[in-house]
Amino acid sequence: MKQQYLIYGLIAVVAIVFFAWTKLKNQKPQPDTDTRRPPENALPTNKVANDKLVIVEDASENDIKKIIQEFCNSYNKETYQAVPRLAKLSDRKFAITFPYDINFEIYCYFINYVNYPMGFDRHFKTIGWATTKPTDTWITEKSANKNVMLFVSDFDTEYDNVFLTTSDNIGYKLGFAMGDEKQPLNSSEKSYVKPPINISELDTNESIDFK
Numbered sequence: 001m002k003q004q005y006l007i008y009g010l011i012a013v014v015a016i017v018f019f020a021w022t023k024l025k026n027q028k029p030q031p032d033t034d035t036r037r038p039p040e041n042a043l044p045t046n047k048v049a050n051d052k053l054v055i056v057e058d059a060s061e062n063d064i065k066k067i068i069q070e071f072c073n074s075y076n077k078e079t080y081q082a083v084p085r086l087a088k089l090s091d092r093k094f095a096i097t098f099p100y101d102i103n104f105e106i107y108c109y110f111i112n113y114v115n116y117p118m119g120f121d122r123h124f125k126t127i128g129w130a131t132t133k134p135t136d137t138w139i140t141e142k143s144a145n146k147n148v149m150l151f152v153s154d155f156d157t158e159y160d161n162v163f164l165t166t167s168d169n170i171g172y173k174l175g176f177a178m179g180d181e182k183q184p185l186n187s188s189e190k191s192y193v194k195p196p197i198n199i200s201e202l203d204t205n206e207s208i209d210f211k
Helices: 002-026 061-075 105-116 199-204
Strands: 053-057 085-090 091-097 126-132 146-151 161-166 173-175 205-208
Touching: 053 085, 053 105, 061 085, 061 091, 061 105, 105 126, 105 146, 105 161
Parallel strands: none
Antiparallel strands: 053 091, 053 126, 085 091, 085 205, 126 146, 146 161, 161 173
16 A cells, blocks of 8 residues: 555656646746846946957837847846947937947857847847857867957757857857757858948947947
């Protein structure tokens, strides 16, 4: 009889675990609404020259503001890792720059997040440009000190990586999961194109800073 109860108990535990796992699997991640920040005097004030640029298309102004703010909510709790500046190019097209620079790894996360923001049932076409340094995360000898274009693949089904194409069209898949980092491609998925606008041209545009 005790053995029978034990079997019933194990079945019940398995059923509970399976139910909880199924519920968790089907639950969509929610955007971060925690606006906790470091002290105001920790906010960067000295601009750092850099050419990191992100262009987002087919987005409303309210949507892109919401997406950027939620990214900052996630990454600026302890230190200011992302202080983006948003400039409007047209009703559905926006440019994002980083006057105080941004770590290359966080920059890649930013491009991925804007493309796949939490709380939305669609993705947003997002392309970034930068000049890499040898010390940047995921950068190899063949991609260091080069102008690069960063994007999410049109055929992506993994949701946790970005693709990189150098100015001489060497392609990499930059995976965020352990063991999937900086995978060289036989050919770049997209050919490198120059940024559609120079960052200095945005000086006359009305802009909003996020923190």
